[in-house]
Amino acid sequence: MGAPLTRQQQSQLLEWFGPDRFSTGSSACELHIHDISPHRVEPPSGVVWPQSTEEIGRLLAWAYQEEIAITPWGAGTSTEGNPLPVKGGLVVDMTRMNRVLAIRPEDLQVDVEPGVFRRELNRQLSGSGLFFPVDPGADATIGGMIANNASGVKTVKYGATKDYVMQMTIVLPDGEIITVGNRAHKSSSGYDLGKLFIGSEGTLGIVTEATLRLSGVPENQLAATVTFPDLGSASEAVAMIIGTGLEPAALELLTEGLIELMNKENGLDLEVTPSLFCEFHGISRTSLEEVAALARELCEDCGALSYQYGIDEHERRTLWQARHDAWETINRAHPGKNTLIVDAAVPISRYPEVVVFANQAVKDQGVHGYVFGHAGDGNIHVVMAGDPDDQEEWRRLETVNHLVVEKALELKGTCTGEHGVGIGKRKFMALEHGASITLMKKIKDLIDPKGLMNPGKIFS
Numbered sequence: 001m002g003a004p005l006t007r008q009q010q011s012q013l014l015e016w017f018g019p020d021r022f023s024t025g026s027s028a029c030e031l032h033i034h035d036i037s038p039h040r041v042e043p044p045s046g047v048v049w050p051q052s053t054e055e056i057g058r059l060l061a062w063a064y065q066e067e068i069a070i071t072p073w074g075a076g077t078s079t080e081g082n083p084l085p086v087k088g089g090l091v092v093d094m095t096r097m098n099r100v101l102a103i104r105p106e107d108l109q110v111d112v113e114p115g116v117f118r119r120e121l122n123r124q125l126s127g128s129g130l131f132f133p134v135d136p137g138a139d140a141t142i143g144g145m146i147a148n149n150a151s152g153v154k155t156v157k158y159g160a161t162k163d164y165v166m167q168m169t170i171v172l173p174d175g176e177i178i179t180v181g182n183r184a185h186k187s188s189s190g191y192d193l194g195k196l197f198i199g200s201e202g203t204l205g206i207v208t209e210a211t212l213r214l215s216g217v218p219e220n221q222l223a224a225t226v227t228f229p230d231l232g233s234a235s236e237a238v239a240m241i242i243g244t245g246l247e248p249a250a251l252e253l254l255t256e257g258l259i260e261l262m263n264k265e266n267g268l269d270l271e272v273t274p275s276l277f278c279e280f281h282g283i284s285r286t287s288l289e290e291v292a293a294l295a296r297e298l299c300e301d302c303g304a305l306s307y308q309y310g311i312d313e314h315e316r317r318t319l320w321q322a323r324h325d326a327w328e329t330i331n332r333a334h335p336g337k338n339t340l341i342v343d344a345a346v347p348i349s350r351y352p353e354v355v356v357f358a359n360q361a362v363k364d365q366g367v368h369g370y371v372f373g374h375a376g377d378g379n380i381h382v383v384m385a386g387d388p389d390d391q392e393e394w395r396r397l398e399t400v401n402h403l404v405v406e407k408a409l410e411l412k413g414t415c416t417g418e419h420g421v422g423i424g425k426r427k428f429m430a431l432e433h434g435a436s437i438t439l440m441k442k443i444k445d446l447i448d449p450k451g452l453m454n455p456g457k458i459f460s
């Protein structure tokens with residue numbers, strides 16, 4: 001942990017933010033040392049809740065002179081320790097910059113402050129015929145989603161956060177305020193600095209405003225559940241559906257253990273066998289029926305046991321809610337344990353291989369592990385429950401994590417499909433990126449030569 005703030009530093013912060021928006025109190029500090037990862041850090045020296053770009057500019061310029069570490073904080077729902085203040089200093093909690101600034105339906109755009117939560121954004125968009133479709137299960141902030149380049153169940157059709165960010169205001173580590181990007185639908189104007197900041201996990205600066213692209217709310221939605229005799233045939237069907245260009249809006253793979261828990265927790269009666277949850281969006285019911293019928297043929301060619309579609313709206317919502325709640329469900333089923341979440345992604349043709357491999361690794365290591373994922377994106381998750389204080393048990397969880405990530409890299413995939421690097425995935429960065437990790441570090445050093453912005457993340 002870094003040095004505590006001096007009395008002079010504290011009075012400067014109190015003068016700028018007042019006791020409402022600056023705290024060194026233990027409860028405020030301890031609220032900012034946990035995401036859902038097993039990583040633990042010491043409390044920071046203080047927490048600040050800014051309300052404007054200018055305030056953040058002034059704060060960062062001052063912290064840069066004083067050499068105080070700065071860690072931005074959204075909703076704290078990361079899975080790899082991304083927002084934890086490993087070197088103490090100040091946590092900058094963005095949740096009081098939570099305004100939707102302007103909705104421009106004619107351009108399909110919205111301007112937001114970064115602390116707005118994605119559900120609240122969609123609530124404010126309701127009635128406009130537009131929505132922000134990126135939906136990690138958790139109710140994250142837009143700033144946290146930009147910083148982690150989050151995605152979710154609908155990414156297979158609609159894309160990830162990076163596909164929706166058009167323009168951003170960013171405060172750099174020394175307090176300079178810049179704008180990157182523009183509001184045009186396309187641009188080939190120089191280096192794409194926006195993409196550099198998206199997914200940089202707050203290590204290069206703080207996003208203080210963003211213009212997001214929006215999508216039209218689909219006229220028709222059709223959900224289907226498909227069961228398979230084994231994991232291999234279920235994941236082969238995924239590759240077939242994507243390869244045939246059917247463009248599902250969601251295509252999720254679930255395995256027996258998780259389905260059993262979902263049945264118990266949600267009063268569902270799903271068959272306990274590897275399954276796909278699919279959703280299709282389109283302009284007419286007839287076109288959706290055609291797509292669903294084609295998907296059925298493909299699934300049956302892969303050996304599907306059952307294919308149920310046209311399920312009613314209530315059932316559709318219940319199924320997706322149960323899927324969204326997967327992590328909470330697993331957590332509740334293992335009281336007193338922590339979870340370790342594997343998040344890796346591979347090219348779609350290699351999805352069956354990585355899924356079968358991960359399932360076997362869970363069995364071989366004898367851990368409580370649940371394999372599922374955003375199958376349509378080639379994204380696999382294994383949520384494992386264990387006790388970090390039981391070294392032998394936790395070592396087996398870590399072994400599964402290593403094996404699956406290394407397998408994904410061998411298959412030309414990535415060590416993280418959506419959760420980011422944080423603390424947990426730093427150890428895989430050199431293996432995935434080779435010499436280009438050196439270039440990433442040079443960029444970090446150029447923008448943040450004192451290493452003060454969210455230190456200890458991405459790079460070992």
Ligand SMILES: Cc1cc2nc3c(=O)[nH]c(=O)nc-3n(C[C@H](O)[C@H](O)[C@H](O)COP(=O)(O)OP(=O)(O)OC[C@H]3O[C@@H](n4cnc5c(N)ncnc54)[C@H](O)[C@@H]3O)c2cc1C
Pocket residue numbers: 035036071072073074075076077078079082083094114135136137138139140141142143144145146147148149150151152153201202203205206207208324327328418419454
């Ligand atoms: C149950 C559950 C399910 C999840 N499912 C998914 C999923 O399907 N897909 C997915 O992608 N993720 C998923 N996640 C992970 C998590 O929700 C996302 O990574 C999300 O983007 C984190 O947002 P947050 O607001 O909680 O940010 P935080 O966790 O608070 O912070 C994330 C990172 O952003 C930085 N940051 C925050 N605000 C700013 C800012 N304004 N400027 C610069 N940096 C900033 C932080 O320093 C940190 O590095 C899930 C999490 C949970 C708990």
